[in-house]
Amino acid sequence: MKNIFLTETDVLNYIEKAKPLILKDYQISRETEDYFISILEFYLKSIGKEKIFDHLSYCLRELINNGKKANTKRVFFNEEKLEISEPEQYEKGMKLFKTKTISNIEYYLDLQEKKGLFVQVYYHIKDPYLNIIISNNSTLQPQERERILSKITHAKTFNSIEDAFNTVLDDTEGAGLGIVIMILMLRKIGIFDKNFAIVQENNMTHVRIAVPLSLVTEEDVESLSEVLVKEINTIPQFPENIRILGKMIESHDVDFKQVSELIRKDPGLTIDILKMSNSAHYRRLNKIEKIELAVNIIGAKGLKYMLQSYGIKKAMEEKYDAHILEQIWKHSYEVAKISSILCDKYNLTNFGEQSYIGGLLHDIGMIVLKSLHEKTLDKIAKFCMNKNISMNIIDNLLEGANHFQIGAKMTEKWGVPQHIIDIIKAQSNPFGAEEDVRKIAKIVYLANIIANKIDDNNFEYLSYESMIVNDFKIPNESDFKKLVEEIRVKIKDK
Known part of the structure; x- marks a missing residue:
């Protein structure tokens, strides 16, 4: 032939x-x-x-x-x-x-x-x-x-x-x-x-x-259902300590010692900041275990990103079931760590902070979708796996938008910086993202694929994933498997 x-x-x-x-x-x-x-x-x-x-x-x-x-x-x-x-x-x-x-x-x-x-x-x-x-x-x-x-x-x-x-x-x-x-x-x-x-x-x-x-198309006008708009509008604001810390780091003469003392009063926030400070972007010879050192290493800009992501996490905990949150946050932390590792690997260290936060927040909209349609989403996941297609293609039929568009709307509500919102939104199609966020969007997208492979212990990439794999000059499945294994070892050591 x-x-x-x-x-x-x-x-x-x-x-x-x-x-x-x-x-x-x-x-x-x-x-x-x-x-x-x-x-x-x-x-x-x-x-x-x-x-x-x-x-x-x-x-x-x-x-x-x-x-x-x-x-x-x-x-x-x-x-x-x-x-x-x-x-x-x-x-x-x-x-x-x-x-x-x-x-x-x-x-x-x-x-x-x-x-x-x-x-x-x-x-x-x-x-x-x-x-x-x-x-x-x-x-x-x-x-x-x-x-x-x-x-x-x-x-x-x-x-x-x-x-x-x-x-x-x-x-x-x-x-x-x-x-x-x-x-x-x-x-x-x-x-x-x-x-x-x-x-x-x-x-x-x-x-x-x-x-x-x-x-x-509806894709052009980005239509959200009334149910979804109502759901987003009822999500709580950030806790008071996060709002106070946010104002403190916006100050020109920010006192990092005072900031560290207030952070230490919130064990969850302390853990998240230590995790971020030990990511590949801020890597040091020794593991960082003191919050004062972590705060100084991350700096005001990194702290601002982390406070917003942690504030979102706490706000969601007030409204949504723990079993939904636990599953999504576990995956999101993995994607954040892998995003940081990929930035380091591909010499994109300028994007380290943004890709880490983008990884943490990329699936935030899935929390809302799962709370409204958990059983249906499980069926969709099985259907997409059998069809060898991305779940992103179908989940926007549920409420008029895919979960990345939903996540973008949610983060707008909390005043998250526009480039982080754009990174989240671009996860449905990183190649179509605006030029200023395209590289970071691709990093987070690849990190998400790798995290899923590690979780499933399956190294074969699907047809819809091959475009991003090729974009990072990974020539074949064997090299992709080596990359996944390399990252599996690195995140295990963190």
Whole structure:
């Protein structure tokens, strides 16, 4: 088979000349799937719609995999000597399909190629739309079409993703919950019925998504639900001792001895400041154990950041359950430490303080989401793990914003510096961050990935994580594993 991978120059040439770009493959490896989806980013950037890449890439991935499964289904039924067009035999085959094919998928993919069954992705900008068409050369059977249309119709009745996760439990078809989430995703970015169609012609099945070039999405206006706005408005202010300390370090002639004495009265704050002073950014030969030394090393600027993050922590403790807070703070401290180590490793020491605080606060919005939707978030996490996609893509369907946008709104309420707010917000897409925070946002994003790998004891990075890994010039999975292991040892020693 000929090489389907085009150069960036080739892709941009197709876009500039408004020529249709057609990509086709028979087996659709993970690498090929990622490549097909990477082309989407070039097209969205060309029309100024890169903000919807995460949403649209989920939809594209879902449709590519559905086309691939449809082809696998044909060769499987043929091998089992079942007639796919007969309803009874179809039901019998579908009960066996998932179990039998998953354990021997390479065999069935080879059969697909021998039978000439392929999946094709078509991109074309033709005013007023960016047209994306995913096709496969297997004709939908009536029962397949009926199931798909039923899921689409069902999806339109859901008011929220919570309804979807609590209602859709069909495991016989791979397209059950995935299609419902896709429809909710398209609705979220302003793509409705007239811009989405399933068409059959000449033994081909085509699914078309037409993205209006004039599209204005909820992502652009950053819509929060009323429930969420109310929840954020009821979060308490900082404790009094934090407000007093904040005023003291704002003074031009700040007395660090007096500041240290007041800090010592709060054991939790003392521990947090000692942790920060022992991070890679402030590293010393010996472990820092005295609060006076820690305060002098961190300085007024670092103390200001730490007081704000600690104030947020205490305010949240007044309102939210300990089991939610404990889980998120444990992870956040790890991300903060790893962010500091990465700044040191990549000679970005000027960003040490900001990346540490960004790491501490990056998941603050998840506390609110978990308190409102804990059971649903657990289901979303499982769904995303099975689909090999980022949870960030889906969690903004819950309350009109993802948990990083929620965290940004919360930190605005407490008067946290804008660049820290921007670091939090940028965690959904660090590559799209403003230039002045992009490097720090990438550091925190990579630190979050590494922290998750250490917690899960799993060194394999997922497709959606590969872009940031490549950005840090980590050439392959073996080198990534070495980096994770190196950091695991360092944070253990802290």
